[in-house]
Amino acid sequence: MLTLSKNLKNAVFVPRLSHRAFAVHSNPEVAYDSNKKTETNKLEKTLAKFWEKVSVAKNDDSHFVIQLDRKSIKTPLGFEMKIPPSKKSLAFLLENEWKSLPSLQIKPFQVPLTSLTSRCIDLEQAQLSSDKEIKAKVGDLSTVKNLLLRYLDTDTMLVFSPVEDCDGELRKEQEKCYRPIIKEMESFFSKFADNGEPVVFTFLDCEKSGLIGNSQTEHTKAAVLKYLDSLSVWDLVALEKAVLVSKSFIAGVTILRNADYNDEFKLTVEELARLVTLETVIQTARWGEVEDTHDVDKVDIKRNLASAAVIAFKEKN
Numbered sequence: 001m002l003t004l005s006k007n008l009k010n011a012v013f014v015p016r017l018s019h020r021a022f023a024v025h026s027n028p029e030v031a032y033d034s035n036k037k038t039e040t041n042k043l044e045k046t047l048a049k050f051w052e053k054v055s056v057a058k059n060d061d062s063h064f065v066i067q068l069d070r071k072s073i074k075t076p077l078g079f080e081m082k083i084p085p086s087k088k089s090l091a092f093l094l095e096n097e098w099k100s101l102p103s104l105q106i107k108p109f110q111v112p113l114t115s116l117t118s119r120c121i122d123l124e125q126a127q128l129s130s131d132k133e134i135k136a137k138v139g140d141l142s143t144v145k146n147l148l149l150r151y152l153d154t155d156t157m158l159v160f161s162p163v164e165d166c167d168g169e170l171r172k173e174q175e176k177c178y179r180p181i182i183k184e185m186e187s188f189f190s191k192f193a194d195n196g197e198p199v200v201f202t203f204l205d206c207e208k209s210g211l212i213g214n215s216q217t218e219h220t221k222a223a224v225l226k227y228l229d230s231l232s233v234w235d236l237v238a239l240e241k242a243v244l245v246s247k248s249f250i251a252g253v254t255i256l257r258n259a260d261y262n263d264e265f266k267l268t269v270e271e272l273a274r275l276v277t278l279e280t281v282i283q284t285a286r287w288g289e290v291e292d293t294h295d296v297d298k299v300d301i302k303r304n305l306a307s308a309a310v311i312a313f314k315e316k317n
Contacts, residue, residue: 049101049102050068051068051069052069053068053069053070054066054067054068054098054099055067055070055095056091056092056094056095057072059072059080059082061082062085063082063083063084063085064082064083064084064085064087064088064090064091065080065081065082065083066081066083066094066095066098068098073098073114075118075121075122076118076122077122077125077126077134077137077138079121079122079125081094081117081118081121082121083117084234085315086314086315087234087313087314088315089310089313089315090113090117090311090313093113093310094113094114094117097110097111097112097113097114098111098114109300109303112303112304112307113310113311116237116238116241116307116308116311117311119138119237120233120234120237120311122134122137122138123138123139123141123144123233123236123237124233124234126138126139126140127140127141127233141233141236144236144240145225145228145229145236146225148228148239148240148243148249148252149221149224149225149228149249151243151247151248151249151252152201152216152220152221152224152249152250153213153214153215153216154204154213154214154247155247155248155249155250156246156247156248156250156251156275156276156278157178157181157182157248157250157251157275157276158178158182158201158202158203158204158214158250159203159204159206159214160174160175160178160203160204160205160207161174161206161207161279162206162207163207165279166279166282166283166286169282170278170279170282171207173278173282174278177275177278178275181250181254181275182201182203182250184265185201185250185253186198186199186200186201188253188257188265189220189223189224189227190223192223192224192226192227192230193219193222193223193226194219194222194223197219199219199220199223199224200217200220201216201220202214202215202216202217202220224249227253231256234311234312235256235312237311238252238255238256238259238308238309238311238312239252239253239255239256239308239312240252241304241307241308241311242255242304242305242308245300245301245304245308246272246273246276246301246305247276248275248276251272251275251276251305252308254267254272255272255305255308255309255312256312258309258312259309259312259313259314261316269302269305269306269309270302272305273298273301273302273305276301277297277301280297
């Protein structure tokens with residue numbers, strides 16, 4: 001497990017925290033400008049509603065904007081929160097997210113879409129800017145891609161438990177569920193491989209190798225990186241969120257493939273949530289859930305995967 005992931009739980013609350021996903025963790029001395037006058041920063045400081053009406057409007061370039069009392073919301077870096085025309089559903093879900101906020105004590109789990117949308121926009125704008133300080137705050141695309149790529153080595157769906165774990169039930173279920181998905185993903189990434197050489201994932205078999213670690217081949221990494229280079233910033237942020245919450249690069253890519261109308265490979269959020277928590281699912285089925293722990297974690301992972309799916313979703317032309 002990457003050491004970065006420990007603090008990434010803080011990436012959900014308001015958008016300014018989400019920007020720490022990579023850049024700020026790699027450089028702790030970089031401080032975020034929380035004094036910039038934006039709606040999201042004001043919300044975090046006051047923890048109270050300061051508006052009466054939330055609405056969705058279209059600007060001059062046909063993008064959707066979320067408005068509080070007719071004033072457009074801005075991201076933590078001060079950019080207008082503009083939603084592409086292809087993401088109309090996201091715009092209205094953002095409107096609902098702000099309408100549903102209570103008057104006091106805003107909770108982290110109540111603004112996941114605002115957080116992710118702000119990261120998309122600020123990361124996108126940072127790549128167009130020559131300001132090194134802005135890039136240091138939100139990260140650069142190459143850093144994001146390379147850090148995400150590392151999750152493929154320790155992917156939840158590429159680690160197989162010892163045969164006797166949970167009386168053999170866990171390994172049996174992993175073999176049944178993971179193998180077809182691994183094969184499908186190998187075929188998918190082979191399309192991005194050089195010289196037509198197929199991609200074959202390496203996996204960790206704890207029955208034979210214990211916990212010695214796992215690493216993908218350079219050929220596999222090159223193909224996957226080529227795929228990452230093909231993604232938009234919005235898709236990359238959706239992938240980032242899904243991978244970090246599930247500890248599975250494969251699960252994150254599945255979220256993106258779900259949003260592709262031309263891709264026949266589909267898994268629901270519920271199915272994905274079960275797959276990436278398979279050990280917990282089997283253990284709790286045998287011994288029961290710990291109240292306020294397993295049940296909360298189950299809902300949390302579904303919420304985060306669903307948020308990533310919404311960010312990735314595009315309206316059909």
